[in-house]
Amino acid sequence: MIADVLRATGEHVVIVVIAVGIAIILGIPLGIWCARRARAGRFALRIVDTIQTIPSLALFGFLIPVPLIGGIGMRTAIVALILYSLLPIVRNTLTGIRGVDPIVLDAGVAMGLTDRQLLREVELPLAMPTIVAGIRIATVIAIGVATIAAAIGGGGLGTLIFRGVSMVDTRMILAGALPAAALALIADVVLSFVERRIA
Amino acid sequence: MPSSVQFRSVSVEPILHDINLRIAAGEAVAFVGRSGAGKTTTLRLVNGLARPTSGEVAIDDVPLGSADLIQLRRRTGYIIQGSGLFPHRTVYENVATVPRLLGWPDPQTRAAAEELLAKLDLPLSRFGDRYPRSLSGGEQQRVGIARAMIAKPAVLLCDEPFGALDPIVRRDLQDAFRALRSGVTILFVTHDLAEALRITERIVLFDGGRVVADSPAAEFTSQPLPLVQKFVAAASLPA
Ligand SMILES: Nc1ncnc2c1ncn2[C@@H]1O[C@H](COP(=O)(O)OP(=O)(O)O)[C@@H](O)[C@H]1O
Ligand SMILES: [Mg+2]
Numbered sequence: 037m038i039a040d041v042l043r044a045t046g047e048h049v050v051i052v053v054i055a056v057g058i059a060i061i062l063g064i065p066l067g068i069w070c071a072r073r074a075r076a077g078r079f080a081l082r083i084v085d086t087i088q089t090i091p092s093l094a095l096f097g098f099l100i101p102v103p104l105i106g107g108i109g110m111r112t113a114i115v116a117l118i119l120y121s122l123l124p125i126v127r128n129t130l131t132g133i134r135g136v137d138p139i140v141l142d143a144g145v146a147m148g149l150t151d152r153q154l155l156r157e158v159e160l161p162l163a164m165p166t167i168v169a170g171i172r173i174a175t176v177i178a179i180g181v182a183t184i185a186a187a188i189g190g191g192g193l194g195t196l197i198f199r200g201v202s203m204v205d206t207r208m209i210l211a212g213a214l215p216a217a218a219l220a221l222i223a224d225v226v227l228s229f230v231e232r233r234i235a
Numbered sequence: 236m237p238s239s240v241q242f243r244s245v246s247v248e249p250i251l252h253d254i255n256l257r258i259a260a261g262e263a264v265a266f267v268g269r270s271g272a273g274k275t276t277t278l279r280l281v282n283g284l285a286r287p288t289s290g291e292v293a294i295d296d297v298p299l300g301s302a303d304l305i306q307l308r309r310r311t312g313y314i315i316q317g318s319g320l321f322p323h324r325t326v327y328e329n330v331a332t333v334p335r336l337l338g339w340p341d342p343q344t345r346a347a348a349e350e351l352l353a354k355l356d357l358p359l360s361r362f363g364d365r366y367p368r369s370l371s372g373g374e375q376q377r378v379g380i381a382r383a384m385i386a387k388p389a390v391l392l393c394d395e396p397f398g399a400l401d402p403i404v405r406r407d408l409q410d411a412f413r414a415l416r417s418g419v420t421i422l423f424v425t426h427d428l429a430e431a432l433r434i435t436e437r438i439v440l441f442d443g444g445r446v447v448a449d450s451p452a453a454e455f456t457s458q459p460l461p462l463v464q465k466f467v468a469a470a471s472l473p474a
Contacts, residue, residue: 143319146282146392147333147382148308161323 037211040196045215048192051110051185052178052219055117059174063122064167067129068155081126088123092181095119096188113182113190120181121174128170132163165235172227179220183212193219237261237420238295238310238389240281245290250276251444253290260295263421265431265452267466268441274424277441278392281422282311294390309333312383312391312419316398318375320367326352326378327363333386344385351381355411373404377411384415391416393423397430409433428456428470440466 066084070077090098095116100106105115136159144158160167186194196212199205237260245254251273258264266274279285280292283304291298294307320329327348334344349359355377367375376396383391396412397405413434425431431438431452438455440448440463448455448463456467 137319137322139315139317139319140321142284143313143315143379144321146284146308146311146313148305148336149332150305153336158321 041211041215044191044193044196044212045219047110048179048182048194048216048219051114051117051182051190051192052175055114055182056121056171056175056178058114059118059121059125059178060171062118063125063170063174064129066122067126067167068133068160070126070130071133071159077130081130084123084126087119092116092120092184093187096185100188108189110185110190112188113185113192116185117178117181121178124170124173124177125167126170128166128173129163132166132170133159135166136162165231168227168231168234172224172231175223175227176220179216179223183216236389237418240390240420240422241293241296242277242280243291243293245277245280245287245292247273247276247280247285248288249444254446256439256446256449258420258422260420261418262437263416263423263435264437264439265435266422266424266439266441267426267428267431268447269466270426272441273444274441275394278394278422278424281390281392282308282313309336309386310389312388314376314379314383314391314393314396316395318367318379318396320375320378320382322367325364325366326357326370327359329367329378330381330385332382337386339386347385348381351385351415352378354415355381357381371404373400373408376400376408380408380412380415384419388419390420390422393421393425395424395426398425398427405430428467431455 066080070080087095096112099112099116100108106112140158140162141154144154149157182190182192183194183197186192186198193212193216197209197216200208200210200212239260240256240258242254242256246252254277266277268274276285280287280299281294283299291300293299294302299307321332324332330348330352331344334347339347345359348363352359352362357374357377362370362374362378367378370378379396397408400408409430416434421435423431423435425434428438432455436452438448438450438452439446440455442462448458448460450458455463458464
């Protein structure tokens, strides 16, 4: 039992870390792009926003028949988690960049910083606390949604919960639910700490 | 080396109309006028933060349209109200920004920062590692001056840099600024006539996006033009 819980927890962490990691790699550039191009940015944000409103089990359902990324298993689960994690990261990157004091930006441009230097040296560092907040929200959401991923064979702590439900075994359910809740709490606390440190 | 600045029939519709000015290398000129008259826009034409809709701005007779704007900006200081300091960088890092962009060796940057900050009464040893938010408004503005002047710009653009400060601090900064003003062409926007008279030798009055008066500072107040007299009366200079 203990071994099962540990393995499931490990799987859960791996799924979430991979998904949030990829969402960061995709989401920050997308957020920067949205901040640069107002119209196209609004459109992109609307799409990401729409994905977020799809109920998670339905999203898994939609993905299963998609070739290459779909099917039953962990890969589909990770793709769905990436899609869910994207919104808070994209939106917070955008908000963080938009929130930089225009006088500070003006001063940067006036000193001869190139667009790229302005982004790297001024906009991103000043937006970073907001971006980290987005990553925190994305991580907490991903930990939650990942429990549902077990329904499509995604692995992780949801496996124990679903097995417990079908066997009417409360101990089994809790063996999945408690570590999942603990993971979400730990992620929230740790990333909140990072957020405050860099603010 | 200071540069000359030319405005040749410059318009920025609908804000500025047919501005013609020649500012000689090393001259210090004040742009005065009521709020909304077009002073800030005129100033921002010089470093390309605003673009003309017609006419051209030239520096040392080179039109901005054919200049490398990034390089030009690194040789053009810009001091603004509220200072615009990078809040995530220390005082020293702020002041070292343009030297870094220009690729100065560290010892040169440090020596220049040390000298300039000392003149501004902000010794590097005490202030260098502090962050802007821990400074008073007047101190922040001094750092802004140092940051704009460290790389010996050819042109210095000032947009009401002391506008938000209390009168005593303001007076101190005007004096500190005066002591530094040699060797650079200065365009200084202010709505404070006393400040214009103290800092510059030529005053240009803007109204409704046009230049309506342009004279040596000493003769400015004695011009009979109604717009000038109205501005002078409103300024209520100390006797
Ligand atoms: N980006 C802008 N777009 C449209 N109008 C502007 C913009 N910036 C300034 N203005 C307008 O242009 C006029 C001149 O502004 P400005 O150059 O800032 O004047 P001043 O510095 O003399 O107060 C004002 O009426 C202002 O509202
Ligand atoms: Mg102005």
